[in-house]
Amino acid sequence: EDQVTQSPEALRLQEGESSSLNCSYTVSGLRGLFWYRQDPGKGPEFLFTLYSAGEEKEKERLKATLTKKESFLHITAPKPEDSATYLCAVQGGIQGAQKLVFGQGTRLTINP
Amino acid sequence: DAGVTQSPTHLIKTRGQQVTLRCSPISGHKSVSWYQQVLGQGPQFIFQYYEKEERGRGNFPDRFSARQFPNYSSELNVNALLLGDSALYLCASSAYPGDKLFFGSGTQLSVL
Numbered sequence: 001e002d003q004v005t006q007s008p009e010a011l012r013l014q015e016g017e018s019s020s021l022n023c024s025y026t027v028s029g030l031r032g033l034f035w036y037r038q039d040p041g042k043g044p045e046f047l048f049t050l051y052s053a054g055e056e057k058e059k060e061r062l063k064a065t066l067t068k069k070e071s072f073l074h075i076t077a078p079k080p081e082d083s084a085t086y087l088c089a090v091q092g093g094i095q096g097a098q099k100l101v102f103g104q105g106t107r108l109t110i111n112p
Numbered sequence: 113d114a115g116v117t118q119s120p121t122h123l124i125k126t127r128g129q130q131v132t133l134r135c136s137p138i139s140g141h142k143s144v145s146w147y148q149q150v151l152g153q154g155p156q157f158i159f160q161y162y163e164k165e166e167r168g169r170g171n172f173p174d175r176f177s178a179r180q181f182p183n184y185s186s187e188l189n190v191n192a193l194l195l196g197d198s199a200l201y202l203c204a205s206s207a208y209p210g211d212k213l214f215f216g217s218g219t220q221l222s223v224l
Binding site for chain 1: 215217
């Protein structure tokens with residue numbers, strides 16, 4: 001069964017203090033690893049898709065990387081508006097292609 | 113362009129009642145998925161529909177059912193509501209199964 005574990009569960013940073021969020025996964029034939037951002041009371045907002053180990057993608061202060069067992073979301077010089085819950089999800093092989101399996105999320109708070 | 117729209121935004125029901133949640137996908141998207149998100153956890157897959165056919169079902173009881181209409185909108189029905197069904201129900205659309213998902217803001221269901 002596909003599984004995703006995110007760490008830490010919660011993270012508090014000062015504005016400008018860079019850090020990384022971790023997503024560990026087990027999946028039968030990875031088709032894609034997805035990162036989403038979720039604000040309170042809203043649905044997840046798509047950030048990145050990674051398909052193979054070694055791949056990296058960037059968007060503003062965020063950079064996502066992928067290995068065969070983990071993905072990292074690096075946040076550089078964060079601002080208070082980056083505060084949100086960050087969700088990682090995997091899409092598995094043929095049997096799992098129709099769904100995303102999510103982790104429990106990392107709740108990120110950036111203090112001004 | 114309008115994103116994924118869901119109605120109602122909030123709903124309060126009592127145990128044993130039935131509920132219908134509605135979803136309109138992004139224009140041009142033919143696949144709709146439903147997820148349940150309990151507070152503090154990541155979304156959990158319920159159903160995926162593509163071209164009006166069920167393409168995937170998660171580990172939910174038969175009290176949960178869904179359908180997709182010719183205009184690609186979708187309904188999720190839950191019968192015989194239990195207290196544990198209280199959650200945020202998210203609808204997501206994609207151009208085709210396996211493509212990245214775009215989520216609506218969800219329907220917050222409270223069962224008393």
